[in-house]
Every structure is written in C-alpha cells, then in structure tokens.
Amino acid sequence: MISSIVLITGLLLILIGLWGALTHRNILRIIISFSLMGTGTHIVIVAIGYVKNGTAPIIDSALGLAEAPQRAVDPIPSALVVTAIVIGLAVTAIMLAYAIRLYDTKKTLSIEALMESRW
C-alpha cells in the first residue's frame, strides 16, 4: 500500500514538472519544473524498491544477518537513486549556468527570446 502511495506521488510530481516546463515562460521556472520532474522520477525509483513492511538493508543491531533477506528493502533502486540524484543535480547546475549566460547576453529570461534559429 505504502509503495503505491509513494509511486503515485512520484508520478504526479512528474506530471506537475511536465506541466510547469511547458506552460511557464520564465526560464528559471522551466528549470525548476525540470528538477521537479527529476525528483518525481527519483521518488518513483525508490517506490519501486519498497518491499512490504521492509526496513533499510543495513545489517546492524536492529536487522540480523540471517533475517536480512526477509525484512530488507530492495537495495538496488536505492543505489540507483543515489546516482540519479547526482545526475539530476549536475544537469540542473548546467541549466542554471546557461540561464545566467542567457540573462547576461539577452537581458531577458523569457523563453520567447530564444527563437533566433528556425526552419
């Protein structure tokens, strides 16, 4: 049940991100929407990894070595999400850098101004 809730929130976040990226005119808002979409994807990744009433796959006093396979949550999505988050951050950083350069050269942040090359 829990993973369905988390999954739905993740998917909703992706939709909101998509909607924001397509409707807002301001570049910064577009970048925020894209990072929102990224976060949504990360939440979906974590939701997929959830196992019914499972705990974190860390062997310590709370979770013994023998019972780990039964009660641990799937470790692979968590490992993937760490990498995905860092990539999401990297891409957002590059987008922000370009937004700054665009503002420097064009003195406007609206996406309508980026229409030089067409056809």
Place this chain on the structure above:
Amino acid sequence: MVGSLLHPLNIFIVGLGGAFLIPLLNRLGSRWVASAFIFALAAMTLMSGISLLEVLNGSPPIDILTGGSKPPYSINLRAGLDEAVFAFGVNLVGLIGAYYFLREKYGTILIYLLLIMGIQGMVMTRDLFNLFVFLEIVSIATYGLLSLRDTPEALSATFKYLMATVLASNFFLIGTILLYATTGLLNIDDLIANQQAIAGPIGFAALIFLLASLLVELKPFPANGWGLDVYETARGDVAALISGGVSTGVFFALLKLLPLFEGQLEIIAAAGVITFVVSNLIGLQQTTAQRLLGYSSIGQIGLLTIAACLLRLANVDSATFLLIAGGLFINHLFAKVGLFWLADYVGKARLQDWSVLKSRPAAFLAFAVLLAAISGFPPFPGFWAKWQLVMVLAQDERYVWIVLILVGSLLEAAYLFRWFGQTLHGPVESQTARAGSGALVPIFALGLLLIISGLITSNLAGLNSFWPLIPLAAGALTLLIAPCPAWVQCLTVLGMALLGGGWLISDVTGLNGLFAVLLLAGGVTIAIASLYRNDTRPGFYPLLAVLLLSLPALPRASTTLEFFFIWELITLSSYFLVVRSRDAQRQALPFLLFSLVAAFFLLAGFAILHADSASYSLSALRTAGPNSAVVFVLLCVGLLIKAGAVGVHVWLPGAYAASDDDVSALLSAVISKVAIFGLLVGTYVAIRSEVSLQLAHVLGWIGMLTTLAAAMMAVCQDDMKRMLAYSSMSQLGYIVAAIALMSHLGWVTALYLVANHLMVKGILFLVAAALIARTGKRLLSDYGGLAGQMPLTFAAASIAILAMSGLPPFVGFGGKWLLLSAMMEKGWYGPALMTLLATFVGFLYMARFIQAIFLGPRRPDYADLEEAPAALLTAQALLIVGILVMSFFPKVLIEPVSRAIDPQFASTLVWQGMSLEMIYGTWNPIPIMLLAVAVSALLFGLFWYLQHAGLFKDMARRLARNLSPLQRFYAFCRTAFGVLTPPWASMFWSRVAVTADDLALCARSIYTGNGQIYSLFILYYVMALYIAAGGLRYLWP
C-alpha cells in the same frame, strides 16, 4: 602483461585517469596538458584498434568485468565485432579531431576526452543503468562543449537542446526503473534472455519509454527542431562530434536493445524512413551550411535506423549486417565529420559564400570527395552498403522501403550537388579561405580513410577482382602529375587509356567485346581532340582518365555489382566533367539527377533479378525468372532515361550544349552508347518471355517517337551545339528502335547504327568545337560562308552530314536501309513510316547545318579566320577513316557483329559479299535510293507550297523581312515544327521541381524555434509511439 595492457578495459582507465590528471598537469603548463590529451586519445584508439583486430581474426567477443564478479552482480562490458568497429571509428575521428582542440582551455580538453570515453562506454556497456550513466556523461560533455561558441543564437539553441535531452534522459530513467519493476534485472543480456517477463502495462510502458528516449536522442523527424538549431549554431568541430560521435553512441545503444523491441521493429523503421525522407526533403530549402549538414546527418541516422531494423526483421547473417550497418555508419561518420570541419575551416555560414573554397584546390577536392561519399557514390563505403541493403530488402519483398530509401537518397544528392554547383560557380572573393592550411590536414585524413574503408567494404560486398578499380587508379595517377603542362597530362591520359583499355578489353568476347572495342576506340580518338586546349584545366585530366578507362571496363563486367559500380563511376566522372564548364551551372544538376534516377531504376531491376535468381551474375538476365517482365521494365526505364528518350530528355540538350566542347563531343558520341550497351545487356530477357515481346514493341514506338520529336526540335534550334544535341538524341531513337525489334537483323542494324553515330556525332561536335574555338560564336545565324576559310573542317562536316543523313554511298545509308528492311521483316509498318518521316526532317536540319555555316555569303569579320586547330583535325581525320572503312568494307563490322549475336537468334542472314552491293541481297539499292530521294523531294515541295500558301503567314512575315528565301524557308520550318513539339516534358519536370520545393517549405514550417514547442513535439512523439505500438489496450480499462 602486454595483452592485459591493451585490454579494452584500459580505454576507460586511460580516459578517466587522464581526465582526472589534466587539472594537475595544468599546473605544470598547457604543453603538458596537450601532450597528455594526445597520449590518452592515441592510447584509446590503439586499444580499440587492437581489440578490433583480435575480434576480426576470430577471437570471441572480449568480455570486460568490473567490480570483481560475474555480470548479474556487477557491470560488464563487451567488445564484440560490431562494438569494436563502431568504437574504433569514433576513436579514430576523436584522435584526428583533437587537432582543433589543442589550444583550448584545460576544461575543454578534459570534457572532450570524457566525451570520447563516454561514447566508448555507451557502445560497449552491457548494463542498462550503466548505459544511462554513460548517456548522461555524453550529454553533459556535449553541453559543456556547446558553450565554446558564445553567441546569443548558440546559447538559446543549447538551452533548447538541454530541455529536450533532459526530457529524453528522464524518460530513459523511468523506462529503466519500470523495466526493473517487472523483471528485477539490469543486465541487458539477462533482460533479453527472459524477455517474456516484460509484460503487462508496466512492462509495455517501460519498453516504450526506453524506445522513445533513444529515438528522441537520435532526433527523429517531428521532434528534432532542437537538434537542428544546435547543428546550425554550434562550432563546426563540436557539431561534428555531436553528429559523428554522440549519434553513434545513441544509435548503438538502440542497436543493442533492439532484441527487446522485437514487436516494434516496423514502427522504428517507419520512424527512421520518415526522418530520412523528410529531412532530406527539407534540405532542399536550406541556405546555411551547417544547418544543411544537420539535416543531412539526421537523415543519415534515419537511414541507419531503417537498415538496423529491416535487417533484423530479415534476420540476415552477422557479416552482411556488419557490412551494411558498418558501411553506412563509417560512411556517415567520416563524411559528415569531415564536412563539419570543412564548414569550420571555410568559416562562412551561407552556402553561396563557400565559393571562397575555390582558392584552395586541395580543399575543393576534399569537398567533392566528401559530398560524393555522402550521396552514396562509389568507391565509398556508402555505395556498397546501400547496394547490399537494397539486395536484402528485395529478397525480403520490401519494395515500398526500397522506393522510399531511393527517393531520400535522390533528394539528398540533389541538395548536396546543388550546393557543389553553387560553390563551383559562385563569385570568387579576393581573400582566400581562412589561412592555416594545417586545419585541412584532418579533413584530408578523413578523405583518405573514406577511400580505404571503401575499398575494404568493396571486397566484403563481393567485388573480389581488382580490375574494376583500374579507372580510379588511373585517375589518382593523373592527379599526381597535375602540375605538369596540359599536353603532357593529356598524352599520359591517352597512353594510360590505350594501355589499360587494351588490357581490359583483351579477354572480353562476343557482343561485349565488340562494344568494348568501340567504346575504347571512340573514346580515345575523340579525347585526342582535348589536346587543342592547352590552358590549365584543374581536375579535367584525372576525370578524363577515369571516364576513358571505365568506358571499356563496362562491357567486361560479369556481375551486376561490377556493372552497377562502373555505371555509377561513369555517371560521377561525366557529371564532374560537365559541371566544370562555366555556363553549365543550371544544366549540370538535372544531368546528375536524371542519371541518378536511371541508376536507381537499374539498382531496383538488379535487386529484383537477384531476389529471383539468387545470383549476381549478368547472365542471370538470360533466363526468364518469375517476374522477369518487371526486371525488363525497370531496366528499360532506367536505360531510356540515360539514353534521353522523349519525355525524360530535358536534361540531354542542356548538358551536351553547356559542357566544354570536347566534353560534349565525348558525351554525345561515346557516353550515350553506354545506355545502348545497357539496353543490349538488359533486354536479352525479352527474347525468352512472351510478355516482354509486347513491351519491346512499346520500346520500339518510344524509340521512333524520340527520333521524330528530337528531329523536329533540332530544326527549331539556333544554337549549334543544342541542335547537334537534339540530333544525337534522334539518332539514339533509331538505335533504340532497332534494338526493340528483337530480331537478328534488328540487332545487327543497331550495332551498325551505333558505330555510325559514334563517328558522325564525334566529327560534328569536333567541328562545332573548332568553330567555337576560332570564332567564339555559338549561334548558326552568326555564321556564313566559311567554306573558303576552313576547307578541311568543311570537308569533314559535309562527309559526316552525308553519312548521318543516310544518303549513299556512306555508311548511314546502309544503316537506314538495314533498319527499314528489319522493320519490314518484323512487320512494324508504323515505325517504318516514321523512320522515313524522321529521315526527311533530318535532311532539313542537316542541310541547314551545312548551309548556314559553310555556304552562303561570307561575313566580313571572318576574313582572317585560319583553319581549325591541328588536334581537332587529326581526331576528325581518324573518324573519317573509320567512316570510309565502314562504308566500303562493311563486312569488317557486320561479320563479327552477326557472329556475336548469332547464339541468341536464328541466323537469318548469311554474309559472303565484300562490297556494299553484295550486302543488300534481295532488294537492289538503286530503287530504294530513288524512292528515298523522291519521297524527300515530294515532302520538300509540299513544305515549300505550304510556306507560300501562307500557313503561319503572320509569323513568317514578321521574320521574313531581310532574310534570303532559304532562311525564310527555315524560319517557316522552325515555326511549323515549334507548334508541333510543345514543351510538355520540360513543363512537367519543372512543375515536379516546384512541388518538391513547396513540400519542403511546408515541412520545415513546423520548426518555429520555440523550445517549449519542441518539447511538446517530443511528448507527442512519445504518445505516437505508445499508440502505434498498440498501447491503447492498456489505457482503455
């Protein structure tokens, strides 16, 4: 130890280690950074080269393990044959391209190195999430490199690129995790192994997301506006990396995951073909160089996708798959990257400003080589790959795909060579292209690589004999002696032609042998005339060498592949010869396009032949397969286009008239015979099957129609060379009709006429060349009374005219008479009548040619005109000797001809006689001659009467003010025939061109330049894929 040192895993260690070291080395100085950069790239190229060699001579795909354990637990990479070829190609280009980045800041060098390493990773990794990481490395490296050009357009284009690729990588991530949700696996091999687990809405959505993200990264048609803007605005070498490197990585990722998309192969191929055709269509409307290259590169990737999917559907063996996919990829990679570097070197955005390239002949040669490679001309890998692709598709009965691919390639050749024409004929600015010829070295390296890989792919594709490459070798040799004076080059070319040609035709027997001798002798004699010009003509002599040697090589071809290879070589070299002349800019492109269409028809015909008889040999044409009628029609259409039949003749007069004088002589006398030889080879099959006989009848009618129409149009011409062009078109009509008779007598006539036409047209065009060389004027009305000044030329011209018109005692009469009797024998009364009519109209323009130039009052300003140049006269003399021999000793030609054709037909005619009279057997010549003269006199009188009776009174009166009665008569004929031959053909073809341009205009209008619209297109593209793949069943509960 050495083995482990050169293990492909070290590619990534060197790549990453090198990248991390570069900032440290930067403290020591930029020289260190540059050397470390070159060392790292060279090491990576060496390693991928070694692994390619290992895999080539048989070792199993090299597995690379990481993390110290077996694949399902840790990530593994693989360097199989396909991976090694793709990786080595990209590495090579990366190493050569590093030249442009040596002086950049260390940050750029670092990113460049990681980009190349990232592409290797994408090609070799076998883990899905690792593929995502490498995809991100490549994308982020591209974002970093795109910032090198800091103009506002570049920044906005990059931002659009960012938005699209972030969207695509998010879809990839969603696809990966949903796939994990259904299968619990990340390793690609495991995923493919238990593919049936990927089911239900989640599995389906996962596959579609994965597929969509990879396709979007390949910039498919509707959703690639962002890609084009980046190609247009990025720096040349960065755009080269994107089109060459990044697209390779993404394409190979798609190739790797194809087994997962078994159900959607048709859809992916459809997406590829739409992209290929439409981007090439829009290419017609482009004005900036890099955007045009962007369209072409996106089109080529589309073609690669088609090839990958259809080959998988036809489940071909891995060698053919590598030949086609590898060939197309290598072709695209080297040619496109070279052109982007050239764009950087020229530095001009607009197409027409590229004429500055002419100031550097070497760069211009590279430009031509790269363009020819992209449009799939021999000897480059693209040609062999496209040939093999069409063969496989025909076997798989995918005819619609063949048509679409050929249409796309035609469009691509159209805008590429229009660009070449603009560059060649554009105004030459004073300042040369940006200095620094060092930047040219990488481009030459790519040109060389293209040729080498072309040769390698050629023997992969089954061309295992060496002789078809002799023409190219000769061309290259002549290129080396370019600095020598003109006559030295011309003599060497003639020498090589005689030597090579002699060897080529030495062991060719039967009809082919005859044609080989004819083509070689005709070509060399007419080429002697080229000695009359001793101005330096850059590039003329190598092309002449290629042409002269490929002509005799054609009859030697025993397989369809060799035939097609030589055929394309002739087309390519003749196009370059035509386009060289100044006023040929508008006529050269139609010449090329129609020849290409002809070549594509041939290709289609051969493909279906191969599909039928599963053999490449030309002799397969002899046996009637299930759809030999289709093969017959395709071959005939192609060859008729090349022979300039009426309706598709619009290219002929322009090309013949506009090219240099000696080239037009070669074109009309010798190269047109190539189409005739093709007809002889192609129409054997007609003898076997009944339906082809009816088709042959139609062919006959087309031939006669061409003759009549061309003759009438010839009369209307005032330009000397255009008139001769139309006249050679009408003579070809005779020959086509003769072949169409499909009888022994018919084919003997055909060969007889071929020899006659070659000699006659050679002389007439050389006469025209002499006249233009001396007076510089081209219009018949400018001439008059030159008989006195140029007696020899006058004599040669009159002999040729007499021979051509068919009046005895010269060879023309024999030909006409044989044609008439053959038609009578076959019972074709209609065409026979038209022959007579055409002969009469022929008298008109031939007489006009002599009368207008040599007879009549001499113009005052031609008083001091001396005789024609010696070279032209010697060539004409040789041809006249040929005519005389043919007229008085016909057995010299007829005997071997009938022997050559005997096996195919019942031999109806036995030749014992020596001289002319003996040949005619039952029909005595005298009455025939009288009949011919009487008929022409009658028609002559009829026309004279009509002219006096005032038909077209007003038009004649307007013309007739100061003309002599004869000129008034010709003016009247011109008006009469002008009415009879309305320009339907040229109107139709120009309307075709206009509709193509309009289609391109409305297709490109979807690229509005707005980043959000492009992202919306991407979303709709994903939706379209989902629905097309049958996703609706999941959406509708």
Place this chain on the structure above:
Amino acid sequence: MAELVGSILILIGAFFHFSAGLGMVRMPDAYTRMQAGTKASTLGNTLVLTGLAFYHPGWTLKLVLIIYFVLMTNPVSSHALARAAHFIGIPMAGNSGIDALRDAQQTKRSDP
C-alpha cells in the same frame, strides 16, 4: 508512567506544529508569517524531542544534540530571511508604521 508524560509532551509539541501551520496560512504579511512559522515550530520540535527522550531514555544525548541544533539554526535562518525581505522592500501589513530596522539604519547612516 514515563510513556504517559512523553506522549503528553509529544501531543503539545504536535499542537504547536499545527499552530505554526495555521499561522503560516492565516497571518497577513510575510514578516508575521515568518515569525509564526519559526517560533511555533522550534518550540514544537523541542517538545516532541523531549517527549521522545522519555520514550527512549537511551537516545537522550542525541536528542539533546538535535534540540540544540534546531534551536541554533531555525531562528537564525528566519532572521536572515526577514532581513533580506526587508532589504528588498517587501511591504508590511497594518498601519502601525513602526519600523525599527529602518529607523536604526537611518540613524546609522546619518551619523557614521
């Protein structure tokens, strides 16, 4: 017995959190919303954490550290936020017209 005291403390803490939320929604202008949000939630955190300490006596040291950390960061950040808001001139609701910071800055400027 300890659980009872703990749960009462957590309940009060939760009530303060709720009031913080309510304040954020109902307060008229930026500054009042900021102070409501910060003060109530800091107290709320402290109460919840002390309640937890009663539940798991073993964690008290860590919980005290966390409380100390929250006490340090929450007010400081809202202070910085309010100052920045004032700097870029976000309007204040109400007609009291008293703006201590502005007066302080003026006096500082008039006699450096």
Place this chain on the structure above:
Amino acid sequence: MRRASIVFAITFFGLLFASVAINHTQSVSLWPLARSYVELVPRELGAPNVITGILLNYRAFDTLGEVAVLFMVAAGVGLVLGRQPNPTVADPPETARPSSEIVQIATRILAPLISVFAAYIIMNGHISAGGGFQGGAVLASCLILWLLADAQFQVDVKLLGLLESVAGVLFVLVGIAGLIFAGGFLDTRVLPLGQLGAFFSAGAIPILSLLLGIKVGCELSVILARFRA
C-alpha cells in the same frame, strides 16, 4: 490552441501513469538478484550497509562514471560562466551587503558542527546509512553557509580543483589496485575485510567512501563558488 495541446498531452501521460500505478502491486519479497546482494555484501565485502557495498564495489563502475559526470559539470560550469566579465568589478564583495552579525556568529558556531557531521556520514558510510555522495553534499552545505554568511569569503577554487582531481586519481588508482591484487577493476577486497561493523573493515570501501566524499564536497563547492561569482 497551444494550451489545449499541452493539456491533452499531460492527460495522456496521466492516463499512462495511471495504468502503471494501478497495475503496480507492492512486491512481497526481494528479487533474486536483490536477495543475493543482501546476502553477498555483508559476507563477501564485510560492509553492513548493503547499498554502499553495491555502490562502491559491485556497481562501482557506475559510481566512477558518476564522479566523472560531476567532474565535467564543475569544468563545464566554469566554461559556461568563465567568460563573464570579472564579477569583482560589478559588485565587489567589499560593497556587498554584509550579513548581520547574528548570522555570522551562528555560522561560526554551526560550521564545525556541520563538518563533523559530514565527516561522520562519510566515514561511517559502510556501517550505517550514508556514504561518499551524501557526506560530500553535507560538506558542501557547510561551505554554502560560510559563503552566505561572510561576503568577503573567497573560496580558493584552484585548491579545491586540485583536491578534486587528486581524489579522482586516487579513486582510479584504488580501482587499478583492485585489478592487480583483488578480483577485478574497482574490486574493494584489496584490504582485509576485518570484523563486520568495525570502523576499519570492509576492505577499501571506507577509503573509496572518503575519496568520494572529498571529491563530491569539493566539486559542489566549486560549482556553487562559480555560481556566486
């Protein structure tokens, strides 16, 4: 018209995601691959935290790629913003509005606390939750606080760049050591596994985690410093 097409596209994707969400059944047990990971990591690598075990050993190639991504972003952002007219001319830090003394004092108190916490996360990556990436991020947050608080504080980008590349090179060297001494490239069983849960255990994972933490911390600070400039 555009808005309508956007709405249509979003609803379609909504439907698509709905079909995924409805058919998603919460998994009751681990996938075989995941199950073997949970069993293998503590036994083979000696690392209680399975995720860090996967990240730094089995899928270390991903992490190496990941680190390359961050490395490129740091260089890329430098390239993109490199050409800005030198910011010190536009609004020199001297005239930049100094933050109030409350914030400065708080920073002086908090900064050591945060960096200790970051060190804890990095070094205990293989025992409890955390690891190189997360620790690096916390380290970077400490630096941001310092940057915000003290306008004159100029982070030494050159030094961070050096530290970053040294950490990267060491990371690759440890990978190569794995290739030579242990099972394969990036195999952390180069050092003794030690006792499960001890500070110095699980082979080279703590070292990799440390290098990763330093590298990510420096890279994020370099990016942020570049943004502030």
